[in-house]
Amino acid sequence: MQRLPQTVKVVGSAYVIAIIIALPIGVLSAVKQYSLFDQTATFASFVGFSLPSFFTGLVLILVFAVGLGWFPIVYNSTLEVTNFQTFLEQVKQMVLPVTVLVVQQTGALTRFMRSSMLDNIPQEYVRTARSKGLAEKTVITRHVVRNSLIPVITLIALGIPAIFGGAIVTENLFRVNGIGQLLITSIQNSDTPVVMAVSFTFAALTVAFNLVADVLYGVMDPRVRY
Numbered sequence: 001m002q003r004l005p006q007t008v009k010v011v012g013s014a015y016v017i018a019i020i021i022a023l024p025i026g027v028l029s030a031v032k033q034y035s036l037f038d039q040t041a042t043f044a045s046f047v048g049f050s051l052p053s054f055f056t057g058l059v060l061i062l063v064f065a066v067g068l069g070w071f072p073i074v075y076n077s078t079l080e081v082t083n084f085q086t087f088l089e090q091v092k093q094m095v096l097p098v099t100v101l102v103v104q105q106t107g108a109l110t111r112f113m114r115s116s117m118l119d120n121i122p123q124e125y126v127r128t129a130r131s132k133g134l135a136e137k138t139v140i141t142r143h144v145v146r147n148s149l150i151p152v153i154t155l156i157a158l159g160i161p162a163i164f165g166g167a168i169v170t171e172n173l174f175r176v177n178g179i180g181q182l183l184i185t186s187i188q189n190s191d192t193p194v195v196m197a198v199s200f201t202f203a204a205l206t207v208a209f210n211l212v213a214d215v216l217y218g219v220m221d222p223r224v225r226y
Contacts, residue, residue, distance in 0.1 A: 006077050007171070010094060013099035019156060023105045026113025027145055030121065041110060047105030057100045057173045064096065071096050077177035097174040105159070112155050116148040123147075150220050156204030157213035161205035 025045075029038040072093050081087050090186045120126065121144055129139045171180035179198060186194040218224045 003177060003179045006075075006176055009181065010075075010097050010171070010176055010178065011101060013094065015159060017098065018102045018105035018109060021102070022109030023113055023149075023152070025106075026110045027117055027140070027148075029110070029114045030117030030148075031140060033118065038114075041090060042114075045107040045110045047107070048103040049111065051094045051098050051103070053100050053104055053169045054173060056103055057096070057170060058088045060096050060099060061173075073174070075176045076172045077175075097170050097176055100170050100173075109152070109155065113148065113152055117144060120144050120148050146220060150217060153216050153220065154213045157209045157216070158206065160209050161202055 025041050029041045032038050035180075061073055064070050071093075075097060076089075077095050079086060079093070081090050098161055125147075126139060126144060129143050130136070134142075168180035168184060170176070171178045172184055183195065183198045185191075186198070
């Protein structure tokens with residue numbers, strides 16, 4: 001409970017930002033397939049997904065922390081937000097670790113959303129919606145996107161336990177005093193009870209959010225009944 005708030009602030013913020021960025025980009029890439037936007041987004045997604053977090057983190061530290069001095073290198077976990085000044089300090093120290101996580105997660109979500117959209121666009125129900133005279137924007141947003149989100153929900157739901165499991169590499173790189181760093185420290189110190197507790201919590205959350213994803217299928221797809 002002492003480490004969880006730091007992990008949720010950093011990893012949770014990164015995950016929310018990644019979803020907000022990735023889903024619209026995936027939709028536009030599928031709608032404008034093979035366009036310049038699609039090719040640029042695809043290239044950026046592959047690069048972001050392929051680069052390891054320790055490499056991206058070190059590059060950001062060298063450029064923006066050491067070279068330009070815009071952001072701190074080490075995350076101050078003891079900082080308490082009491083006024084606007086401390087809030088800005090909190091945001092500044094979160095920028096680099098959050099950016100590292102957003103780059104990696106956005107790439108995966110964008111590719112998955114694009115592929116799901118491309119699977120649904122040629123379907124008969126889409127042609128039927130267009131033949132009824134619906135505007136293309138309505139067809140895409142109301143029909144294609146909603147059906148395309150069904151498999152993406154699984155990816156998003158299974159990624160949520162990672163928020164509580166912590167980003168091990170990123171937390172250790174920026175010295176974020178979160179669960180990921182706690183797990184590494186416990187392994188190094190042979191603190192078996194803590195390692196078991198973190199592993200069990202992560203496993204329980206994975207099962208729980210699998211159930212949440214299954215329930216959301218019925219919300220997104222009226223054909224699914226329990």
